[in-house]
Amino acid sequence: MAAEKKKRNVKKIVVRVLIGVAAFLLAEWCFIGWKFNFGPFKALGEIRLKGMPGNSDDYDFSKIEPMENSPLQGKTVLFLGSSVTNGAAALHQSIPEYFAARMGCTAIKEAVDGTTLCDTGKSSYIQRMLNNVDPDQQIDLVVCQLSTNDASKGMPLGDFGDDTATITGAIEYIIRYAKETWHCPVVFYTNARYDSDAYPAMVSRLYEIAEKEDVGVLDLWSDDAFNSISEEQRALYMKDNIHPYKSGYRDWWGPELEKQLLAYLEQ
Known part of the structure; x- marks a missing residue:
């Protein structure tokens, strides 16, 4: 027993x-x-995002008025980035879709959430550029996001050189590969300002590289006036301090990036 x-x-x-x-x-x-954000949670997340005021139909990119005499009309633009370029909080309408609708270009969108400039593996910016984009493809402009993931993941800033495991080396490699492969202009765009100790150092280094390599910087970080929006606007435009809703891309980031890009292309 x-x-x-x-x-x-x-x-x-x-x-x-x-x-x-x-x-x-x-x-x-x-x-x-x-x-x-995978499995059933992805579907639930999409439903929740659709219900946010900043993602309402009022802000759909189909309502963007095309620019007359656009310098990118009929051109092909490669957009390289992570979740911000992907439009993770905006139902995948983001910078590439804005420029396609506004400036009449064909957008190649190479964006994966959580990825880095630093070459940390097959999902990095560099590996996706090398493996996913046809080197013989006609590309007239490359627009690359200065990823916040490099800052949040503590990627090393590095020094000038060929070490693509550092932020500096990765940016330099992307620029040189794009110029040698597609013989086109290259611009980088920054995030709007958010609370980070590492990201401003990345912005500063980007300017140093841009001067050395003759590329453009579309800077949403540095302008106090641009970043001085009300709390009501911020709630409408942004899911969090990094990711915009459709409204944020369409009515806040997009017009400023457009203005700076036009100024760069007119040089």
Whole structure:
């Protein structure tokens, strides 16, 4: 009897352990799914994003008025970036779609959430540029996002040179590859200002590289007036301090990037 009772207790303990492990794994799966937006959480996230005022139909890019005499009319533009370029909080309408609608260009959108300029693996900017974009493709302009992920992940700023595992080396490599492969202008655009110690150093380094390599900087970071919006506007334009809604791209970032790009192309 004692042996049977002991066996039953062991079984109960095993069952409880298995239930505990299963509960932990389920919770972990739910957390990861919510954080990284996959599976059913992706669908739920899309539904929630659609309901945000900044993603309403009023801000759909189909309502953007095309520019007359656009210098990019009929041109092909490669956009290289991460979640900001992807439009992760804007139902995938972002900078490439804005410029396509406004300036009449064909946009090649090479954007993956969470990726870095630094060459950290197959999803990095560099590897996707090398492996996903046809070197024989006609490309008239390359627009590259100065990724906030490099700042948040603590990627090394590095020094001038060929070390693509650093931010500096990766930017230099992208510029040189684009110029040698497609013989076209290259511009980088920054995020609007947010709370970061590392990102302003990246912006400063970008200006140094731009002067050395003769590329453009579309700078949303540095202008106090541009970044001085009301709390009501910020709530309408931004999901968080990094990712715009459609309204943020269309009515805040887009017109400023357009203005700066036109000035650069007219030089």
